[in-house]
Amino acid sequence: MAETANEPRLYRIDEVMHLAGFKTKQTVYNWMRDGIFPRQFKWGQRAVRWPANEVQAVIDARKAGKSNDEVRELVRQLHEKRAAGSAAVGAV
DSSP, rough: OOOOSSSOOOEEHHHEEEEETOHHHHHHHHHTTHHHOOOEESSSSOOOOHHHHHHHHHHHHHHTTHHHHHHHHHHHHHHHHHHHHHHHHHHH
């Protein structure tokens, strides 16, 4: 999926696993449960996606040596920003 000004890049689970270096899907879901990885969102009846900017932000934080607590705060901020963006789109 190409990124445009109105359509940010979205990753499928296999892309997330590859980029983050996860060996299993369960690792992605465990990290989400622990609050150290962004939550996915529904992208159809049987599909979910992750915003590329959120995935990359967590990968960059990990590479920078951030602690789990620091990454957890980052993920919280990313989710707030995503919710605010969704609310703005719904208000139009």
